[in-house]
Structure formats: structure tokens, C-alpha cells
Amino acid sequence: MATVECRSIRKVYGALEVMRDFNLQVDNHEFVVFLGPSGCGKSTMLRMIAGLEDISGGDLLIGGQRVNDRDPGDRGIAMVFQNYALYPHMTVRENITFGLERAGIAKAAIDERLAPVVEALGLGVYLSRKPTELSGGQQQRVAIARAMIKTPEVFLFDEPLSNLDAKLRGNLRVEIARLHRDLKTTSIYVTHDQLEAMTLADRIVLMKEGRIEQMGTPEEIYQEPATLFAAGFIGTPNMNFIELDASDGLLQDHSIKLAAPFALKSGPVTVGIRPGAMRLNQTGGALRGQVERNEFHGETRLVTIRTVKHEINVAVPASTRVHEGETIGIDVDSCNLHLFDPKSETRLRQ
Ligand SMILES: Nc1ncnc2c1ncn2[C@@H]1O[C@H](COP(=O)(O)OP(=O)(O)OP(=O)(O)O)[C@@H](O)[C@H]1O
Ligand SMILES: [Mg+2]
Secondary structure (H helix, E strand, O other): OOOEEEEEEEEEEOOEEEEEEEEEEEOOOOEEEEEOOOOOOHHHHHHHHHOOOOOOEEEEEEOOEEOOOOOHHHOOEEEEOOOOOOOOOOOHHHHHHHHHHHOOOOHHHHHHHHHHHHHHHOOHHHOOOOHHHOOHHHHHHHHHHHHHOOOOOEEEEEOOOOOOOHHHHHHHHHHHHHHHHHHOOEEEEEEOOHHHHHHHOOEEEEEEOOEEEEEEOHHHHHHOOOEHHHHHHOOOOOOEEEEEEEEOOEEOOOOEEOOOOHHHOOEEEEEEEOHHHEEEEOOOOOEEEEEEEEEEOOOEEEEEEEOOOOEEEEEEEOOOOOOOOOEEEEEEOHHHEEEEOOOOOEEOOO
16 A cells, blocks of 8 residues: 655646646545546546656655656556446456456466455346446446456546446445445545545545645535635535625624624625524524525425525525515524635635
């Protein structure tokens, strides 16, 4: 098992710079998730680590060795892609063991390695089937098995679950988490699905436009988003943002009180409030407005309230009685506010 280190990595396609000054140290055994919107450079970075894409600048170290110019096959990595690309004419067993056979490993040794992999992924009953005789989720498990049997130093996953339906994604996500708990292989996992990121990652690397926006544990990024982008990207339903003028400890035109030391600050401020950090108030409230939408989500309902200047989403228990069109108040807990400088879009720290 190994560490992965990216030192000032850069990637250009002609005149287009898609990755700038990317610095990251992935520890041995760590599970790191690259999270970010489409086009931010997640796959490009992963493919540079895998050796499938040239590195335009900087150093890539795996296990402390500089590997910029090393072939993919000599980097000790195994990769699982979104399109699992199994060989259709081979059985499941052959698909899994093909790489080892080609490497000249003896049949007995291959069988020994196959057993625990098949066991971990529940593929025992499918070994003699062809890929076309499997569901999408089963095919993806075969692709993961094919990577696992190589016992790599580092696992790289590029959106391995995005072709699957919600239930299968959930099941396979649990299997990947279990796999990592058992094998502890250093892993880098690319996704734009924040639920996958939050549940799998030891550490999330949140990316935007070819650079790192914020790095931290899922809890750190959720509880202390460093920028407006991070605050808006993590958390479902999305955080509400209210642009306000803070003076005298009061957010003007609303009666939201700010706790010290923000109370001393004046001038414009963007306030972020998660939908779950507010309560409805029939008669009073820091903000008041009209109920525009009332969506039933199962355990909760998401109530959209239009105030004079804003549209605010509040998550309340599903049993709450609320009707579209009625006027209602919102109570805000000042401890649960996230404050940002609207110019720099960065968090105002205490
Ligand atoms: N061969 C290429 N030539 C030019 N530009 C490219 C090439 N490959 C990727 N790009 C650009 O690099 C940027 C990063 O692409 P990348 O595939 O890494 O994004 P991503 O974060 O994986 O997105 P997605 O979530 O959609 O898979 C994009 O703007 C893309 O258009
Ligand atoms: Mg991608």
C-alpha cells in the first residue's frame, strides 16, 4: 500500500489550462474523494495519477517515488471506470482473472486470490455466466473484482456507480465501503454525487474549475464550508443564502440577531442557513413570507417561503401542517448561521 502525492500538478490541452497548481497528499490507507461539478477536472486528475494522461507540470509521487514518466502498468494502481467494459465473450471468472493470467501467474495462485474477491463481492453464483447475462450492478461488481484481484497499491475509481439505479448505487456503495474497511487500500474515488462523497470519504477534495476549493473531512466541509461555492455544493436540500446589511448586530429589514463577534461587523454580508436550521412560527418569526411550495419528502417536507426579497427553503417534520398561500414566520437559530463576505465569497471566521 502506498501514499499518493501531487505537487503543483498542472494540465494543459494546447492553450487551455484545465488544472492549476494541484497539491494533495493522500496518506497510506486513506480513502479520498474528488468531488465537484461536471468539467471541474476530477477525471483528468485521476487519469494523470493512473498514467492515462500526460502531466503538463509538477510532480506525481506514488509510494514516495516520482512516477510522472512511468507506464500505467508500473504504477501499482488499479482503476475502475464508469463504463465497466467487460469482455463479452469471456465468462465472469475469465473477466476477473484475465489480467493475472496474462501476467503469467500460476493457476493455483490465481484461484487462491479469486476466492476472497468473489466472496467479498458476492459473485460466486455468477462465475460461469457471460456479462450479457448479468444486471448492470452485477457487471459493475465484476469490474470492481477485476481491479481488486490485482491487489494494487492504490485503487482509483472514476464514477463507478453512476450508471446504476439509486438502490443498486446504495448497495454497491456499502460494498465499496466494506471493501475498504477490510483491505485498507489507499483509494481515490471520483464522483459528483455528494452523498457518495460524504459516506465514503475519509477526506473530501472539493474541486472547482481545475483547482481545489476546499479539503477536509465530510463533517468539516459540511459544518464549516470555506466559501459560498462549498456551502452551496454540500448539503441537500441546498443552503439558503440571504444578502443583508449587518449593522448594530442586527440584519437590517429582518430581525435576525447575530452573535458576537459578527455583531460588531457592519456592511453587506451573505448569510447561509441550511433548510434544517430553521423553524416555522405561525405568529412571529425573524422573517415572514408566503408559502409558495410545500413538497412532501417522506420524513420531512420542504416548504418554500417567499419573503419580500428572498425565497427560503425550510425543512420541517412531515407532520407539520402548512398550506400553500398562507403567511408564515421563520425562526432562525443564530448559532447555525454561516456568514460570508459577498465580495471575496469566503467565510467570515470567528
Ligand atoms: N482531450 C481534451 N482536450 C481538451 N479539453 C479537455 C480534454 N479532456 C478534458 N478536457 C477539458 O478539461 C476539463 C476537465 O474535464 P474532466 O473530464 O476532468 O471533468 P470532470 O470533472 O471529470 O467532469 P465530469 O463530472 O463531467 O466527468 C473540462 O473542461 C474538459 O472540457
Ligand atoms: Mg469525469
